[in-house]
Amino acid sequence: MRNLASLLFAGGLAFLLMAVAAQLPFGHPPVLAGGEILAQAPQQVGAANIVTAVVLGYRGLDTLGEISILFAAATGIGLVLGRRRANAPRDPDAGTILRTGAALMFPLLLLVGFHIILHGHLTPGGGFQGGVILAAAFFLPLLARPGTPVNHPGLSLIEGVSGAIFILIGLIALFQGGEFLQPLLGTGTFGSLLSAGTLPILYLALGLKVGAELAGLLSRLADAEAN
């Protein structure tokens, strides 16, 4: 009975969504705010990647809220899983190939991660994507050698400092007579690495924060005692 009701609910939802989607003119969306942003962002923000201009320039406050959610999730994981007992059994180390591979991938992943973060205002990518790659760089050795100690205080320090820098830049913009998190320092030469004002600094802080948070979160999950 319960399954039948659930299936009916799912089917009804599918029908409803399809009916709504059939009404939408596919391929000709009403681009209202997006059109304005596309037209004005190159002059106002100076970032070649308009998605970055939206994420950090126009909706910076939302991004701050989002990293707060990620921070809450990371803190929650630490709170829920707690500290592991010193004598709890661990998985054995992986084989030579995996351990060597992890050591080989570590610098390459760091390089790719920082490249994606620093070019976030020019090319596809940015703080979130690059931060995840940085977290993967630190998580791979942990997968290959489950006993590797994780420097949680260091991760918390990186996370706290980069979050503080993000908010500080926003406050400086506020006290200079603008809006909170408004881009500063002018737009610079369009398309060069040092352009779009404070956006690259904001993205660097964001990338470090996301990377540190995800690395801490993954290592806590991997470190959890299963029984």
Place this chain on the structure above:
Amino acid sequence: MMAHNLPFVLYAGAIGLLVIGIAGIVLSQNLFRIILALAIAEAGANLLLVLAGYHWGGTAPILDQGKALATMVDPVPQALVLTAIVIGVGIQALALGLAIQAYRAYGTLEMRQLRDRLEQDIALDAGMAPSGSRQAPAGERPIPPVPAVQRRGSHTL
């Protein structure tokens, strides 16, 4: 022919993922499968958001030489999805952490057994007899006992 059918295929894919995920959340009996279903539903919702901003012949909203502004897709849904993916990761990680704790406390991820053991614990904490009907069949309830090792962290009987 292809261009005519493409919107239907895309929408059906996105909505199908969303509905499969929701059906999985409602129908699954295993906590881990519920979390996986949540991830599938999220993917469907994100795909739906990206589709909302697409137009024919659209290019990525990144300025470059020789790209006209008019052909670029709406950047707002893309920024929204970027946000949604990151939040989704946080939610899934937290859900997995809670599932690990549930397994440590009760030794199972099956929703039915979890619910029964939770009710027993709550009744024990409140100092009442476990809830049940007087017309319930006599004898032991068909729940295997929790192993002593996994009782740690939970209440001692």
